[in-house]
Amino acid sequence: MAPHFSSVSVGMAATSSKSRARSRAKKREILRKALECFAVHGLEHTTIDMIRAETGVSVGSLYHHFGNKDAIASAVFIEGMRDFSQRALEYLDQVASSSGGATEKAERLIKALVYANVDWISANPNWAQFVFHHRRTVGKAGGASTLNRDVESFYGKLAAILGPYVEGGHIRNLPAPLYGSFISGPVHDYARHWLAGRYAVPIQDVREELAEGAWRALNVNDGVRS
Known part of the structure; x- marks a missing residue:
């Protein structure tokens, strides 16, 4: 028997919610690592490459999620x-x-x-x-x-x-x-x-x-x- 539509909707919503939570947690971790860079090097002297090295995230991904420094x-x-x-x-x-x-x-x-x-x-x-x-x-x-x-x-x-x-x-x-x-x-x-x-x-x-x-x-x- 095919699952009831409402059950499918609830399952999709739960999956979407988990996905948003993971994305939120990932962004928060990136921001915490960026903050560490700013604390060590100062905002003016921190570069995107420093943040990339600290976070392990590609420069392209950083620009995609946040933009410039x-x-x-x-x-x-x-x-x-x-x-x-x-x-x-x-x-x-x-x-x-x-x-x-x-x-x-x-x-x-x-x-x-x-x-x-x-x-x-x-x-x-x-x-x-x-x-x-x-x-x-x-x-x-x-x-x-x-x-x-x-x-x-x-x-x-x-x-x-x-x-x-x-x-x-x-x-x-x-x-x-x-x-x-x-x-x-x-x-x-x-x-x-x-x-x-x-x-x-x-x-x-x-x-x-x-x-x-x-x-x-x-x-x-x-x-x-x-």
Whole structure:
């Protein structure tokens, strides 16, 4: 008996999904290897041949999947931002789905964003360095629209999670850009100095202090008042 059409469709869809997952994993591995090249040689001095040698992928394949070196660098930047965003949303989802009072959860949500920043930077120092210093490469390679869509999507999800706590009076109601300044600004400032070797104390060792500082700034019962 011939298989039912729906069974064939499901099988084809599953195969297609697996194929996309393999392609995604392959591209991600190429980007990680490219990042290693950029970290060792610097973006300016890295060549396509260096990336090819590191990844084991032909130059033709690199151009097919990504384009020129600037396009690869742009993809590395965007992938890093997506990797961080995924971690941040996972941390927030864990808090949002847990029990606790509104003020307690508001505090844990703000601190979770700090933890996500610190943990991602600690686990991916080369990626963090690259993201800190090479944003303009995204625009140069024509990736600005993709990055902007990603950022808008992330902040939309962030607003959906934090919004009720702002409206409920548990987190200070501020102009949107200030939230990033209070939450990630101090982390990124410390991280830049630490990654450059100017600060000896690892960023993980000041994780709680950075989280507490962010909460004190955004807690309606603490921090700086207008």
